[in-house]
Amino acid sequence: MEDTSEKTAAARLRELKAELSDLARRNARASGDIELIAVSKTHGADAIRPVLEAGHRVFGENRVQEAAEKWPALRQAYPDTQLHLIGALQSNKADQAVDLFDTIHSLDRPKLAAALARAMAASGRRPRLFVQVNTGDEPQKAGVSVMDLADFVEQCRTEYKLQIDGLMCLPPAHEAAGPHFALLGKLAASLDMAHLSMGMSADYAEAVSLGATHIRLGTAIFGPRG
Numbered sequence: 001m002e003d004t005s006e007k008t009a010a011a012r013l014r015e016l017k018a019e020l021s022d023l024a025r026r027n028a029r030a031s032g033d034i035e036l037i038a039v040s041k042t043h044g045a046d047a048i049r050p051v052l053e054a055g056h057r058v059f060g061e062n063r064v065q066e067a068a069e070k071w072p073a074l075r076q077a078y079p080d081t082q083l084h085l086i087g088a089l090q091s092n093k094a095d096q097a098v099d100l101f102d103t104i105h106s107l108d109r110p111k112l113a114a115a116l117a118r119a120m121a122a123s124g125r126r127p128r129l130f131v132q133v134n135t136g137d138e139p140q141k142a143g144v145s146v147m148d149l150a151d152f153v154e155q156c157r158t159e160y161k162l163q164i165d166g167l168m169c170l171p172p173a174h175e176a177a178g179p180h181f182a183l184l185g186k187l188a189a190s191l192d193m194a195h196l197s198m199g200m201s202a203d204y205a206e207a208v209s210l211g212a213t214h215i216r217l218g219t220a221i222f223g224p225r226g
């Protein structure tokens, strides 16, 4: 990315989309197969509205409470908006999350799978689900360990009747992301999943080259978070 400080979020987004279609072409991918999630966490409605006005409709938030405060009004104005939950989810917020979000990227434990299954049955809504994988086996980080992944996915599918759309990861901050993206791709293929949520502002190009279908960009669009 070039100097972004003077640009508006809408202008940065336009450039990113052009860059992405170029990246897709160079990687022999269809650009329509790569979903750009504009991560609007910490940014208020005033920062988000211009991006909606520019035509973008896919957004990510990492907290249920924050999304519940910001999005209902914005969504009323832009009803075709798709909201992605990319942050940790407590099982006692499963109902609210199923209500608010179209896709949840952070399914990572049986208790949450059970709560989501219950919330979906009660509401009739079926958000798409990604299982978050702790590819770096970091003790403080959310996500299923690589070792437990296959059993957990099987449990989601058979015991909770959940359809799992793909895998998500957040590589360790101080490591090269590439090996983590490659591992996630291998795991998804072994579990028969078509979607990979990986790549953020610093590493989306590499993620696309390794098969990302959902990239999650905050800073590259909205600038630094306060």
Ligand SMILES: *Cc1c(COP(=O)(O)O)cnc(C)c1O
Binding pocket: 039, 041, 062, 086, 087, 170, 200, 201, 202, 216, 217, 218, 219, 220
């Ligand atoms: C904040 C966040 C992002 C976006 O990060 P940027 O570096 O600002 O692009 C992506 N994914 C998750 C899970 C996040 O929490």
